[in-house]
Amino acid sequence: MPVYRRADLSRTIKLVVALCLTAVSTGVFAREFRAADTQNEDYPTVQALGYMGSLVSERSGGRHQIKVFHSRQLGEEKETLEQTRVGAIDLNRTNVALIGTMVPSMNVLAMPFLFRSIEHLQKVLDGPIGSELLNSFEPYGFVGLAFYDSGARSIYNSVRPIRSIDDLKGMRLRVQQSEQMSATIRALGAEPVELPYGQVLTGLSTKLIDGAENNWPSFVTTDHYKFAGFYTLTEHTMSPEVLVMSQKAWSSLTPQDQKIFREAALRSSRFMREKWRDLEEHSRKQAEDAGVRIITDIDRKPFEAAMAGIYAKAQRDPAMAGLIERIRKVE
The missing domain is CATH 3.40.190.170 (Bacterial extracellular solute-binding protein, family 7)
Known part of the structure; x- marks a missing residue:
């Protein structure tokens, strides 16, 4: 040894x-x-x-x-x-809308009608x-x-075409678990229902909710389009x-x-x-081929005007107000 x-x-x-x-x-x-x-x-x-x-x-x-x-x-x-x-x-x-409940700066990216385009x-x-x-x-x-990227979010439902803000009154719409998203839908006259993403299909199929709001791929890949035949291009947020x-x-x-x-x-x-x-292109075509009615002839000005209270609240914070202004100035 x-x-x-x-x-x-x-x-x-x-x-x-x-x-x-x-x-x-x-x-x-x-x-x-x-x-x-x-x-x-x-x-x-x-x-x-x-x-x-x-x-x-x-x-x-x-x-x-x-x-x-x-x-x-x-x-x-x-x-x-x-x-x-x-x-x-x-x-x-x-x-960003969901993590905005933890990281306040993210809420600016979920502000309604803030971005002019993708x-x-x-x-x-x-x-x-x-x-x-x-x-x-x-x-x-x-x-x-x-x-x-996450595209633009629009409203879809199983009840009727949404062409004006009045068409949303009384409608129960699923939103992300976010105070700001709930406030946005409430300002449009609908009733927000905060549900986890995985429960939306069940909510639509059981009529717990009348509709929801999301982008084209999420609308189609989750089979929501099979239970919500009206998709209105509100494009109210572009939250990434x-x-x-x-x-x-x-x-x-x-x-x-x-x-x-x-x-x-x-x-x-x-x-x-x-x-x-x-x-995004494939999902829209799949929805159209399945018979989903896509509503494009909407009067957007009343939708945008309804957001005045959301912006007034956000702009009480000087940092948020500054960010909103800087984003609007980007060309």
């Missing part, structure tokens, strides 16, 4: 400690990060998370992987956001304002990585999706790996934008 000298043991211990410190400093420890998305496997946001995962794996030399849990496998959005904030989930794709929205998100908004997450337990990371997961990364994650997220945003355009 070999006998080791004290000097040999000391050198061995020092070598092991040095190797461990090197591993920590260079970030060679592998880790699998969990990402949550409530949409189905083929949805552009889920595909974008998968694309981001492949970039992270490639650029980290296989040390880091992202496992995407789609189709509400980790829960509804509100639940997964709470889990992300405490670090139980590492990455989360959500809509192109206007993209210029805002791709410019200095978008960067500032992503940087506003950290005090609330998140790190903002990228925005994803946002990809966030928990502070806990972010702080576990080295600066080099943080750069890899941030760059991969931004590339996934551009990847998602192309996928989104295709799905």
